[in-house]
Amino acid sequence: xxxxxxxxxxxxIAFVGDGARETFPFDFDVFDAGDVRVSIDGxxxxxxxxxxxxxADQGGGGVVRFETPPANGSTISLARxxxxxxxxxxxxxxxPRGDALERDLDFMTAALGDVDRALSGTLRFGPDQxxxxxxxxxxxxxxxxxxxxxxxxxxxxxxxxxxxxQASTKASQAQDAAxxxxxxxxxxxxxxxxxxxxxxxxMLNLDFRSGDLLAWExxxxxPVIDAPVSRIMDIRETGSLVRLSSGAQLTLPVASLARNxxxxxxxxxxxxxxxxxxAAGNVIRPIHGGxxxxxxxxxxxxxMVDLICDGTCxxxxxxxESGPVIKLSRVAxxxxxxxxxxxxxxxxxxxxxxxxYDSGVHGVTGLPPGFYHVDIAVRFPITDQSVSTTLSLERxxxxxWSSHLQSNDITAMGSGASHSLRLNGIARIGTTPGTGLRLxxxxxxxxxxEIGDHxxxxxxxxxxxxx
Numbered sequence: 396x397x398x399x400x401x402x403x404x405x406x407x408i409a410f411v412g413d414g415a416r417e418t419f420p421f422d423f424d425v426f427d428a429g430d431v432r433v434s435i436d437g438x439x440x441x442x443x444x445x446x447x448x449x450x451a452d453q454g455g456g457g458v459v460r461f462e463t464p465p466a467n468g469s470t471i472s473l474a475r476x477x478x479x480x481x482x483x484x485x486x487x488x489x490x491p492r493g494d495a496l497e498r499d500l501d502f503m504t505a506a507l508g509d510v511d512r513a514l515s516g517t518l519r520f521g522p523d524q525x526x527x528x529x530x531x532x533x534x535x536x537x538x539x540x541x542x543x544x545x546x547x548x549x550x551x552x553x554x555x556x557x558x559x560x561q562a563s564t565k566a567s568q569a570q571d572a573a574x575x576x577x578x579x580x581x582x583x584x585x586x587x588x589x590x591x592x593x594x595x596x597x598m599l600n601l602d603f604r605s606g607d608l609l610a611w612e613x614x615x616x617x618p619v620i621d622a623p624v625s626r627i628m629d630i631r632e633t634g635s636l637v638r639l640s641s642g643a644q645l646t647l648p649v650a651s652l653a654r655n656x657x658x659x660x661x662x663x664x665x666x667x668x669x670x671x672x673x674a675a676g677n678v679i680r681p682i683h684g685g686x687x688x689x690x691x692x693x694x695x696x697x698x699m700v701d702l703i704c705d706g707t708c709x710x711x712x713x714x715x716e717s718g719p720v721i722k723l724s725r726v727a728x729x730x731x732x733x734x735x736x737x738x739x740x741x742x743x744x745x746x747x748x749x750x751x752y753d754s755g756v757h758g759v760t761g762l763p764p765g766f767y768h769v770d771i772a773v774r775f776p777i778t779d780q781s782v783s784t785t786l787s788l789e790r791x792x793x794x795x796w797s798s799h800l801q802s803n804d805i806t807a808m809g810s811g812a813s814h815s816l817r818l819n820g821i822a823r824i825g826t827t828p829g830t831g832l833r834l835x836x837x838x839x840x841x842x843x844x845e846i847g848d849h850x851x852x853x854x855x856x857x858x859x860x861x862x
Contacts, residue, residue, distance in 0.1 A: 406509060407474035414467035417460055421473045424455035426502055431457070434472040435465055477506045617660070627674070633657040639669035639693065647702060647709055650677040655706035660714065666696035666749075668763070673709060681711045683861065692826065694763030695719065695749070695859065713861065719749040721759050723855040725773075728848035736787065736837035739773065739846075741855065758833025759857060760791065762824045766861045769800065771818040771834060774852035776845060781808045783839040786818040791831035799832070815852060821860075832857060 406423045410416075425431055428446040432439060448457040465471050485491050520528070529549040532541070542553035554562070620626070620637045627646040628637070637659055639645055645661055648654060650673070663669050671691040673679060678687040679702070691711050693700065699714040722745035731737050738757045753760045769788060783805055790799035802818040816836075824830045834855060838844055847853045 406505075406512065407472065409473070410471045412465035412467060412469040412471055415464050417462075417464050418458050419461075419471055419473060420456065420458045422456040423475050424451065424505070425457070425475055426477070426498075426505075428457075430475055430477050431459065432472075432474045432476040433459060434474075436469050437472075475505075475509060477502070477509055479506065621664075628659060630654055630657050633659065635659055637661045638664035639671075640665040640667060642667045643669055645669075645671045647671065647673045647677070647679075647704075649673075649675045650704050650706065650708050652706040654704050656704065658701060658703040660699065660701050661693065662699035662715075663693040663696050669693050671700075671702065671711075677708055679709045679711050681713070683713065692764050694765065719751055719759075719762065719857070719859055720746055721748070721752060721855075721857040722746040723752065724850070725847040725853040726850045728845045730843050730845055731836055731838060732843045733838070733841050736785070736835045739834045739836055739853075739855070745854075753831070756791075756831065756833060758789070758791070758831050760829065760831035762830045762832065763859070764824050764826045764830075765859045767822045767824060767832070768856075768858050768860050769818070769820055769822050769832070770854075770856040772852060772854055773816040773834075773836060773846055774849050775806060775814045775816050775838070777807050777809050777812050777814050778840075779808055779810065780840065782806050782844075784816055785837045786816055787835045787837070788818060788820075788822060789833050789835055790822065790824070791829060791833075792825070793827040793829040796831075796833070798835075813849075813852065822857075 408421050408423070410419050421431070425448065428448060431446050433444055434440065443463060444459050444461045446457055446459050449455055459473055518530075520530075526547065528543075528547060531549065533550055533552050536552045538555045540553040540555075540559065541550050543549070544551040617634055617636045618632070620632065620635050622637055622639050622643050622645060623641045625644045625646070626637075628635075628648055630648050633656075637645060639661060640663075645659075647659070648657065661671060670693060671679065673689055676689060678689060679691045680687050681691075687708075691700065691702075695718055697715060697718075701712040701714055703710045703712065723741040724743035724745055725739060725741055727742050729740055740757045741752075741754075744752050749761075751759045751761050771786060771788070773786060775784060783803065786802045786804075787798045788800040789796045799822055800818060800820050802816070804814070804816050806814040818834075822832060824832075836846070
């Protein structure tokens with residue numbers, strides 16, 4: 396037996412450098428220093444080291460000595476790599492020596508052993524593979540995976556990485572759809588089970604023998620969701636009645652064709668400023684013709700709206716928009732001096748549904764956004780002189796008061812009678828904080844005129860009629 400296999404355990408060894416060590420021994424046998432492959436951190440190197448072999452009768456193997464110690468933490472790999480060659484040559488007349496033949500056989504056996512170890516780490520057909528198949532690689536197409544062809548007889552170029560990722564995404568979407576379908580099936584089963592008299596659900600009981608028909612309906616058709624904090628609605632909650640409170644904001648799902656018909660009914664439950672917005676910038680389109688918005692306010696307690704998705708946007712169908720309602724009156728006389736415009740100072744609050752009248756400014760402040768119907772009358776005494784008058788409804792925008800609606804009139808002439816100055820119309824209040832309305836009167840007489848002094852003829856009615 397030759398020396399190559401006297402102590403043959405492995406044909407490679409690895410070390411970790413410490414920045415100071417120069418020599419690295421190996422215990423596998425080689426036939427020449429060129430049969431040792433040296434790699435540092437996976438990269439083969441051919442310079443910067445020397446190899447000293449140990450004679451076979453002294454154990455074999457050898458030592459690799461680096462001129463410069465490998466860096467600290469680097470991986471040094473030493474492996475046998477036999478290059479195919481002949482070690483001896485024989486002519487027709489020579490008699491081969493036994494040690495030469497032994498050395499040649501050792502080399503062949505070692506080389507075949509290295510090939511066997513290399514093949515053990517490769518892809519290969521298993522012993523159960525009976526059908527003929529070719530492992531020949533197809534023409535390289537960058538970025539494509541290798542797959543077996545349709546009949547399993549050879550390899551072919553498969554899909555790209557992007558196509559595989561897209562297929563994975565589609566599979567996830569399909570799985571999600573399957574999960575939703577399963578959930579829908581479960582809900583359908585529950586709904587079907589609810590069609591039982593014991594569950595007080597929708598029921599139709601027809602008895603042909605007696606000719607009796609009994610029908611009743613479950614009242615639980617619109618689940619109520621309490622939303623004291625901001626909430627994002629789910630399409631599976633379609634048909635719900637949502638109570639917004641404590642300044643919460645409701646976010647509607649993204650409008651899409653698959654969500655055509657999803658609807659919610661929402662109302663302001665406590666009088667704080669609540670509103671409705673949309674995901675992904677979808678608009679809310681009021682059905683009464685108002686401007687499209689991305690935020691739909693419900694400023695007053697009791698305001699209620701239906702939100703319906705048509706697949707492209709959300710429609711807002713107001714169900715109920717309440718108050719405020721303010722009714723003011725002036726029963727005592729009030730002097731309106733000449734040469735200026737003066738505020739009407741109301742002395743009777745007939746109705747103030749939301750407590751918005753502010754006597755400090757003689758007007759209504761803190762009005763929630765919306766449209767307000769305004770109806771005003773002022774009792775103005777007539778004399779033998781006809782004068783011009785202007786009633787001006789001033790609006791506060793959070794910074795200053797300015798004229799919003801006006802009416803002009805010329806009084807009649809006479810004595811012992813009065814002229815009714817009127818102003819009515821629709822006032823609009825925006826979302827600016829600190830909004831308000833008040834009334835100012837101007838006349839052209841050079842004398843002071845007295846208004847009021849009557850319990851019916853001077854009033855101001857303000858009523859919110861829409862958002």
